[in-house]
Amino acid sequence: MSVLVAYGVGKLIMHGLNKANTVDSTVTAERLQQNNLIFRDQIGLGKDFKFDQHPFDAFLAARKKNIDEPATTFATAIKDEKLKAALDKPDIKKMVQDALSNQHPHVGIVAADKPLEGMLDTAQKNFTSNTRHFAELSKQIPPLKVEAVIQTMSDIVSEGVRDIELQQKLETENLKALFKPIPHPTDPTQPPTDSPLVTKLKAEGVTDLAAAEKAMLEDLSTAHKAQMKTFQDETSAAKVKLHQAARNDFAEVNFIASLSADNKKMREVIRLAAAANRDKEIKPIQEEIQAKEEEARKLGLPAPNSPEDQRKKELIQEILDAKAKIKQIEDKFGNLSVGLLNAKDADPNVGHVNLADLPEILSKTGKTIKQKKPGEFTLEIGAMLNPFGSPVGYFLGNKVQHDMNLLAEAVRASGKSSIQMNVNYSNEAMAMKRAEQAYHACINAGYPPEKIKINVTVKGEKKDFDPEKVFGKEKIAEFKAKAEKITAERDDKFKLTTTGQETKPVKDALEQLKSKYEAEQAEQQRIAEEKAKAAELAAENDEEEEHHADLGAHT
Numbered sequence: 001m002s003v004l005v006a007y008g009v010g011k012l013i014m015h016g017l018n019k020a021n022t023v024d025s026t027v028t029a030e031r032l033q034q035n036n037l038i039f040r041d042q043i044g045l046g047k048d049f050k051f052d053q054h055p056f057d058a059f060l061a062a063r064k065k066n067i068d069e070p071a072t073t074f075a076t077a078i079k080d081e082k083l084k085a086a087l088d089k090p091d092i093k094k095m096v097q098d099a100l101s102n103q104h105p106h107v108g109i110v111a112a113d114k115p116l117e118g119m120l121d122t123a124q125k126n127f128t129s130n131t132r133h134f135a136e137l138s139k140q141i142p143p144l145k146v147e148a149v150i151q152t153m154s155d156i157v158s159e160g161v162r163d164i165e166l167q168q169k170l171e172t173e174n175l176k177a178l179f180k181p182i183p184h185p186t187d188p189t190q191p192p193t194d195s196p197l198v199t200k201l202k203a204e205g206v207t208d209l210a211a212a213e214k215a216m217l218e219d220l221s222t223a224h225k226a227q228m229k230t231f232q233d234e235t236s237a238a239k240v241k242l243h244q245a246a247r248n249d250f251a252e253v254n255f256i257a258s259l260s261a262d263n264k265k266m267r268e269v270i271r272l273a274a275a276a277n278r279d280k281e282i283k284p285i286q287e288e289i290q291a292k293e294e295e296a297r298k299l300g301l302p303a304p305n306s307p308e309d310q311r312k313k314e315l316i317q318e319i320l321d322a323k324a325k326i327k328q329i330e331d332k333f334g335n336l337s338v339g340l341l342n343a344k345d346a347d348p349n350v351g352h353v354n355l356a357d358l359p360e361i362l363s364k365t366g367k368t369i370k371q372k373k374p375g376e377f378t379l380e381i382g383a384m385l386n387p388f389g390s391p392v393g394y395f396l397g398n399k400v401q402h403d404m405n406l407l408a409e410a411v412r413a414s415g416k417s418s419i420q421m422n423v424n425y426s427n428e429a430m431a432m433k434r435a436e437q438a439y440h441a442c443i444n445a446g447y448p449p450e451k452i453k454i455n456v457t458v459k460g461e462k463k464d465f466d467p468e469k470v471f472g473k474e475k476i477a478e479f480k481a482k483a484e485k486i487t488a489e490r491d492d493k494f495k496l497t498t499t500g501q502e503t504k505p506v507k508d509a510l511e512q513l514k515s516k517y518e519a520e521q522a523e524q525q526r527i528a529e530e531k532a533k534a535a536e537l538a539a540e541n542d543e544e545e546e547h548h549a550d551l552g553a554h555t
Helices: 029-038 055-068 081-087 090-100 116-132 134-138 146-179 196-203 209-262 264-299 307-334 399-413 428-444 467-471 473-493 504-554
Strands: 002-007 360-362 368-373 376-380 419-425 452-458 461-463
Touching: 029 209, 029 473, 055 116, 055 146, 055 209, 081 090, 081 196, 090 146, 090 196, 116 134, 116 146, 116 504, 134 146, 134 504, 146 196, 146 209, 146 504, 196 209, 209 264, 209 399, 264 307, 264 360, 368 399, 376 399, 399 419, 399 428, 419 428, 428 452, 428 461, 428 467, 428 473, 467 473
Parallel strands: 002 376, 002 419, 419 452
Antiparallel strands: 360 368, 368 376, 452 461
16 A cells, blocks of 8 residues: 655635646546557566466465375265275275375386376476566566567466376376276286275275276366366466556556656656666676776786686676676667657656656646655645745646646556555645545546545544545445546556567577576585585594594693
């Protein structure tokens, strides 16, 4: 939840609307359409987006529970009390468990060196490896396209579904195999013998083996559907967040672009923020270059082919690579990918700034909205009769409502799903009037009534503001419909086309991230092993020295 604060003092005399004192809205449908075309390639997934790595874990937990307790798993369709009791017998229970893990010697559906548990372990590692790097991958938008990144994640989820479907198919085959008779090992003319499971079930008094097999297969199918649903529910929720993250990022880019278009001073604020972000990316690389140059300088002119000579060559290459990286960053900040419209007037810095980077928002009314911390904004309105407040002309048109709308739009552009406005005035009637305007501003930003909270304080005392009492239930219903319509219209301006996307660049980038991660893990493992070996050697040396000291003492 985000907190917004509007402060003011004194009284306000309301006047009729004066056209000269009205200002156009900052966020409009036309601008949404235009900014979508101009800044489309700048749209990403936000600063801190992460894809949930745990759906496969949730599936495995559900599956493990089913395998650990076969009597419970197979309880729905089983009517035979003797069969239920038999499935609780440790030896029969283990047969079923082993079959579902492909460890039973009679099964043989999959090669013995690759049991089902191993297949799932590989599938889980693949899924986790792919999703682990998704946050880092999303930072490469642009040049990667957000639709292609989302399509890649859908492909990863689909691959997980296929792995689970194959697993479940094999489990079903394995369970069927437990009931199959075993052919005579040498003489095919001899009648087959009962399988070990059938033999044990008969010994427990289970007579209708066909019904037992049917009941267990039906319940396994039910368990499989529940397991798959666990995975799909988790991944579906993650994909919804993925699409919402892209919409939120578009809302933020659109808002910043609109601020830049409205106000030359605001454009300069945005330029300075973009330059600061560029320098923030470049600075650690420059420091790295300086450190490597100093190390190379200290090596002097080493002998050819010596370890020092090899190290100096490595340093020179690393310095060149780092300088090339700086050039890439400078190029990224210096260029804007342009869509279908002529974007000569578009601000090239918009795609390199987050709303959280802007300490203040300059309205075209002349007011300043301050951002104390990300997502928390303050607007001081003042009062017409207060000599230290806003100019009288500020109150004669729609400027107050415009700035309150801008305030609410700032919160919406921050990606907040709900909004809270704190209205602080010394005059109660004026405070309630401003609270009404604040509520309208939230609706105009697309927030439905249930996501709006207005707090009113007058001279330090909290006052009750109940929208239903102020506007009436019918009006609240109208507000809800209006907010939903605004949100739908905005979403319509930014539709993601994730099918048919060229995903090779994304998958190549993902593989590079995975390779880098594996190399880093291997290096950390090597360093840890070296440290452990050094510690072991040191301990042995200490022990040997103690032994010598002991001998010396005895001598």
